[in-house]
Amino acid sequence: MIGRVLLVSNRLPVKVRMEQGRVALESSVGGLATGLLRTHREANGVWIGWPGDVSRLDATQRAVLQTRLEADRYAPVHLTATEVLRYYEGLANGVIWPLFHNMPSRMPLESRDWSAYHAANVRFADEIVRAWRPGDIVWIHDYHLLLVPALLRERLPTARIGLFLHIPFPPSETFRILPWREAILDGMLGADLVGFHTFADQQNFLSAVLRVLGLEPEIDRLTVQGREVRAGVFPIGVDFTAFDEGPADPAVASELSGGRRRREALLLGVDRLDYTKGIPRRLLAFERLLERHPRWRGKVRLLQIGVPSREGVAAYREMRRQVDELVGRINGEWSTVGWVPIQILHRAYGNAELRALYRAADVMVVTPLRDGMNLVAKEFVASRRDELGVLVLSEFAGAAAEMQEALVVNPYDIDGVADALDRALSLPREEQGERMRALRARIRARDGRAWASSFGEALAAASPPAACPLLTVEGIDRLAEELASEPSLGVLCDYDGTLVPLAATPGAAAPDGPLLALLASLAARPGVDLHIVSGRDREALERWVGSLPVFLHAEHGAWYREPGGAWEGVSAELGPWRATVLHTMNTFCARIPGTLVEEKEAGVAWHYRRADASSGAAGALELRHHLRAVLANAPVEVLAGNKVLEVRPQGVHKGLAVQRALRRRPDARLVALGDDRTDEDLFLALPPDGLAVAVGDHTADAGCRVSDVAAVRRLLAGIADANATSPSASSAGCAARSLPAG
Numbered sequence: 226m227i228g229r230v231l232l233v234s235n236r237l238p239v240k241v242r243m244e245q246g247r248v249a250l251e252s253s254v255g256g257l258a259t260g261l262l263r264t265h266r267e268a269n270g271v272w273i274g275w276p277g278d279v280s281r282l283d284a285t286q287r288a289v290l291q292t293r294l295e296a297d298r299y300a301p302v303h304l305t306a307t308e309v310l311r312y313y314e315g316l317a318n319g320v321i322w323p324l325f326h327n328m329p330s331r332m333p334l335e336s337r338d339w340s341a342y343h344a345a346n347v348r349f350a351d352e353i354v355r356a357w358r359p360g361d362i363v364w365i366h367d368y369h370l371l372l373v374p375a376l377l378r379e380r381l382p383t384a385r386i387g388l389f390l391h392i393p394f395p396p397s398e399t400f401r402i403l404p405w406r407e408a409i410l411d412g413m414l415g416a417d418l419v420g421f422h423t424f425a426d427q428q429n430f431l432s433a434v435l436r437v438l439g440l441e442p443e444i445d446r447l448t449v450q451g452r453e454v455r456a457g458v459f460p461i462g463v464d465f466t467a468f469d470e471g472p473a474d475p476a477v478a479s480e481l482s483g484g485r486r487r488r489e490a491l492l493l494g495v496d497r498l499d500y501t502k503g504i505p506r507r508l509l510a511f512e513r514l515l516e517r518h519p520r521w522r523g524k525v526r527l528l529q530i531g532v533p534s535r536e537g538v539a540a541y542r543e544m545r546r547q548v549d550e551l552v553g554r555i556n557g558e559w560s561t562v563g564w565v566p567i568q569i570l571h572r573a574y575g576n577a578e579l580r581a582l583y584r585a586a587d588v589m590v591v592t593p594l595r596d597g598m599n600l601v602a603k604e605f606v607a608s609r610r611d612e613l614g615v616l617v618l619s620e621f622a623g624a625a626a627e628m629q630e631a632l633v634v635n636p637y638d639i640d641g642v643a644d645a646l647d648r649a650l651s652l653p654r655e656e657q658g659e660r661m662r663a664l665r666a667r668i669r670a671r672d673g674r675a676w677a678s679s680f681g682e683a684l685a686a687a688s689p690p691a692a693c694p695l696l697t698v699e700g701i702d703r704l705a706e707e708l709a710s711e712p713s714l715g716v717l718c719d720y721d722g723t724l725v726p727l728a729a730t731p732g733a734a735a736p737d738g739p740l741l742a743l744l745a746s747l748a749a750r751p752g753v754d755l756h757i758v759s760g761r762d763r764e765a766l767e768r769w770v771g772s773l774p775v776f777l778h779a780e781h782g783a784w785y786r787e788p789g790g791a792w793e794g795v796s797a798e799l800g801p802w803r804a805t806v807l808h809t810m811n812t813f814c815a816r817i818p819g820t821l822v823e824e825k826e827a828g829v830a831w832h833y834r835r836a837d838a839s840s841g842a843a844g845a846l847e848l849r850h851h852l853r854a855v856l857a858n859a860p861v862e863v864l865a866g867n868k869v870l871e872v873r874p875q876g877v878h879k880g881l882a883v884q885r886a887l888r889r890r891p892d893a894r895l896v897a898l899g900d901d902r903t904d905e906d907l908f909l910a911l912p913p914d915g916l917a918v919a920v921g922d923h924t925a926d927a928g929c930r931v932s933d934v935a936a937v938r939r940l941l942a943g944i945a946d947a948n949a950t951s952p953s954a955s956s957a958g959c960a961a962r963s964l965p966a967g
Contacts, residue, residue, distance in 0.1 A: 229361045230268035230681070231353060232261055235313070235369035237274040237299050241282075241290060248282070248289045250297070261366075264677045265298070271356045273349065276301040278309075302352050304345065311341030314538050317369045320403075323540075325368060326501045326595040327395045329402050331540055339405055346372035346412070354380050362684060365416070367391045372408065375415030387684040388416040389459070392597040393623070394426040397433040397839075406437050414438075414449045417687040420459045420680050422598045422623040427456050432839060440922075441842045448922050451695065451930050455687055459680045460627055462672040463600050468607035469669075473581035481585040489564075490525040490650050493586035495579065495601050496593075497534040498571070500544050503594040503619065503636040504531065508551045508567065510592075510642035515559055515566065517640075518647045523561060525650060527590075528582070529569045545571070583608035588615045588649040591622060592636040598623040602631070606668050612661045615649040617642070627667060630660040695930050698939070704929070705943020708916075713752050713893040715886040716944065717907060718937070719879075720759035720766075722867055722900035723920050726934050729835045730821070736769050743938060747945040748774045748788075754890060758782065758882040760871065760903055762825045763792055781864075781873055781903060782881035783827035795827075795877055802859040803829065806872045809852060817844045828861075828873035845870050867901040879903060880910030887912070898937055 238261070239250040265272050276299070282290060294301055304312070315338030323331035350373050353363060364387045365373050374388050400406060410433060413419055421427045431442040440447050447454045481491070492511065496502040511527045531548060535541045552569050559566045574582070583589070589605040599622040606616065606628075616631035618624060625633055634645045696704065708714060718724055721734055724744075728734040736744075748755040756776040759766060763779035763786075770777070774788040786792045810822045810831045819836035822829065831848060833841035848870055852863045860875045879899075886895060897907045900920035908917035908927060919927035920937055931937055 229358065230264060230270035231356055231361055231363045232265055232270060232272045232366070233349060233353060233363065233370060233373065234261075234272070234274045234366040235317075237272060237276050237294075237301065238262060238265075239276070239294075239297070239299065241277050241279055243286075248286050248293060250293055261673075261677060263674055264364075264681070268362075269298075270361070271298050271300050273300045273352050273356060274302060275304055275309075278306065279303065280306065300352055300356055302349055304348070308341060308345055311338040312345035313369065314535065316342035318535055318538055319540075321368045321371075321409075322392065323500075324399065324403055325392050325395050327393070327399050328501065328595070329399060331500060332402075343372060343408075346370055346376060349373050350376035350380070353377055357381060357384060359383075361385075362681070363387065364389070364680070364684070372412035373415075375412040378415035385684060385687070386416045387418045387420065387680065388413055389420040389680060390426070390430075390597070391422070391461070393423075393595055394421060394429045394433070396429050397436045400429070400433045401437060406433070410434055410438055414447065414454050417452070417454060418680070418684045419454065419456045420683075421456065422458070422460050423626050424458050426597075426623070427458050430456055435838050435842055439838055441845075450922055451919060453687070455683070457680070457683055459676055459683070460623065460671065461598050461600070461676045462668065462674075463603045463607055464674075465607045465669045465672040467576065468580060468583070468604050469610055471580055472577060473584055474575075474577040475581075477578045477581035478585065481581065487563075488524065490521075490587045491585055492525060492527040492588045492590050492646065492650075493582055493605075494527065494529040494590045494592075495574075495582065496529075496531060498531045498541060498545050498548065499534050500540060501593055501595050503592045504529065504544075504548050505551055506594070506636055506639060507590060507592050507642070508548070508555060510639050510646065511567065512555050512559070513639050513643035514646045517643055521647070521650065522559070522566075523564045526565070527567045528586075529567065530574060530582070531569055531571050532573045533571055579604065580608050583614075584611070586614060588617060588646065590617045590646070591624075592617065592619040592634060592642060593622050594619070594636055596622040596624075600624075602628060603668050606661065606664045609661055609665065612658045612665065613654060614661060615652050615657055616660075616664070617645050617649050627671065628664055630663045695932060696936070700929075701931060701936055701940050702943055705940050708894075708896055709750075709944045709946075711752070711894045713890050714944070715754045715756065715890060715893040715895040716747065716941070717756040717758050717882055717886060717895060717897040718941075719899035719901075719904050719907070719920075720757055720761060723898050723904075723934065723937055724757070727834065727867060730832070732765075740938065741770070741773065743942055743945065744770065744773050744775060747941050750945055753944070754886060754893065756882055756886055758879050758897075758899075758904075758907060760830070760866065760869075776882075776886070778879070778882040778885070780825050780827045781871075781877055781879050781906075783825075783874070783877045785881070785885060795874075795881065802856055802861055802872075805855060806852065806861075809848070809855070813844055813848050817841060820844065827877060828871055830869050830871040832869050834868040841868070864903055866903045871903075878906035880906040882907060883910035883912075883915075898931075898940075 238253045240253055242249050242251055279290060316336060320332055320336050349370055362385045366389050368390060374386050377384060377386055403409060434440050434447060445456050494507060496504060515522055552567050556565055556567055583605045591599055591602045593599060602616055602618055602624045618628055618631035618633050619636045620633050632645045632649055634642045636642060721727055724740060725734050725736060747753060754776060756778060757770060758778040760781050761779055763784045766777045766779050776787055778785050783795050784792050806829045810829060814820045814822055817836050817840055820831060820833045822831055833845055849863055849865060852872060861872050862875055864871045864873060883895060895911055895915040896918060897911055898918045898920060899907055911917060917927035919930040921933060
């Protein structure tokens with residue numbers, strides 16, 4: 226990574242404990258902590274997070290703790306017990322965790338903890354703002370802090386912000402269950418880069434943004450409030466060297482050797498006691514192995530490590546009870562005097578102990594029902610220097626996308642998992658070696674450091690926050706006064722989405738009375754030429770605004786007329802391509818409900834504003850690719866607008882309106898307003914002293930941006946009514962374009 230990095234996570238990578246009355250810090254174990262510690266050291270940044278419960282420390286001990294944390298560049302966010310109960314256990318783990326793991330039935334019937342979640346996210350954002358310096362990169366982690374990116378963007382608009390989600394992102398149909406779905410997505414989209422473990426998670430996120438917010442992705446990118454947001458795939462890795470070369474705990478290794486002497490094969494499971502990990506089904510699959518394959522009775526043992534987790538949440542307490550009951554029943558039914566089939570241990574293990582377990586196991590069983598990645602599978606592979614052992618892996622773990630040499634199973638298929646365990650126990654050593662060598666080579670190359678580096682490089686390379694500021698009401702008024710002071714002014718306005726809100730059908734966007742009065746007032750102002758530059762056909766413009774003293778440019782500039790004059794057309798070849806386009810667009814209309822074709826004199830447009838969001842966007846993408854292929858040699862171009870796809874002759878674009886405006890008034894200052902990609906031609910054609918004003922979320926290289934149609938009308942009304950004295954353009958928050966005339 227380049228520059229200083231502020232790492233932000235729910236917990237700091239250290240635990241606070243007392244040793245003989247003195248404050249001590251103990252390093253945490255886990256994928257996030259180990260994966261980011263190197264980044265923290267090398268980037269000379271700050272790690273922001275909750276240090277744990279320090280309520281029992283007195284004032285002196287708290288001061289000592291603060292000094293120790295600051296020395297290691299840790300910035301604590303202190304939370305009360307009530308805040309942790311509601312924000313962490315209530316909303317984050319009680320609602321978001323099960324929903325994102327596609328288990329909405331695990332959600333409570335009602336949750337009142339949203340306000341606590343929001344308040345905690347504000348607390349984290351406050352700490353980031355205190356620590357941030359210009360040039361810093363902010364990297365926020367996981368589902369506890371999904372609102373922080375947007376909260377931070379409001380206060381640090383130029384900051385480079387990354388967000389990584391370490392759990393799955395659910396299908397949009399599941400995500401939409403969440404009552405606060407819009408707020409969660411808005412929060413995440415405050416980042417410049419949102420990272421996921423798998424392609425499926427990335428696509429689920431983009432689908433949710435489309436279905437919930439109506440924002441159309443462009444492959445892996447979105448336009449959000451004038452910024453570009455990228456959604457990327459970055460599978461996390463482990464510290465391969467630590468597990469490959471690190472020593473194994475001799476006590477654990479010695480204890481496991483007893484089973485070797487009895488010639489018992491060892492199946493190993495290492496999981497938090499979480500309902501997503503599939504432990505009950507794993508136990509049933511092991512029992513089915515004993516039922517269907519009697520030769521393994523007395524010769525195989527399942528050692529299940531069940532690390533206690535979130536015991537304050539009722540669902541987790543119930544999970545432990547269920548697991549203990551299953552183990553008791555299976556052992557009671559199948560045990561003999563000299564053999565107990567299942568051993569379960571409820572405690573956490575350190576890395577040295579885990580290495581001993583991994584190296585002793587004949588089969589590693591990783592069968593979560595849903596998991597973001599699951600680093601246990603990768604730790605097992607990294608530990609196997611002997612290049613032996615077999616990994617049985619759930620297809621619903623993110624790791625399965627990278628670890629196809631494992632025996633990949635459906636954890637819901639009890640018989641299938643039992644058969645996979647039988648195959649794993651029977652796999653020849655030669656095949657074990659082939660599979661393990663391939664897995665180790667891949668896990669070594671994609672370790673934790675490579676993961677952190679790849680995300681950091683992508684974030685550093687992401688498009689910088691837009692230099693195009695969103696004008697406040699005061700900024701709009703100041704800009705209006707400044708433009709009104711120009712002795713000669715040309716105002717070039719797009720129509721749909723700029724002067725009137727976007728309508729579901731092309732014919733439903735007629736101007737209202739206040740707009741007509743506003744345009745008449747502006748056009749009547751001395752020294753002002755008002756141009757309406759639209760993709761609409763000339764009949765519509767003539768019908769709606771033809772009686773006003775304004776200059777009209779129809780079909781993106783293909784047609785033009787001065788106030789009260791006759792229409793003039795651009796010479797354009799309308800060849801056989803038109804029939805091909807009409808046939809293709811009508812075919813797509815038949816396939817996708819809510820779409821329609823608009824025929825114009827020069828071009829043809831396919832509208833999908835009334836279509837279902839996802840099917841409309843998918844159809845537009847497919848239609849665009851198809852048209853570009855079949856029209857490759859035709860003198861036309863395919864243009865994507867706001868919920869519309871248009872084919873128009875080459876050489877016809879809105880920039881022609883700028884040329885016409887300057888021919889009429891060479892000394893005029895020009896200001897252009899538009900809301901989508903078709904208006905970029907208008908902006909690019911402006912002279913160096915011209916001003917481009919983007920409307921809405923449009924990402925064009927504009928001098929400034931206004932939020933919506935109402936803001937545009939306020940600006941135009943200010944020009945029509947303002948006095949002739951005003952502050953400079955810079956005080957209004959806008960900058961003239963530095964582009965040559967097009």
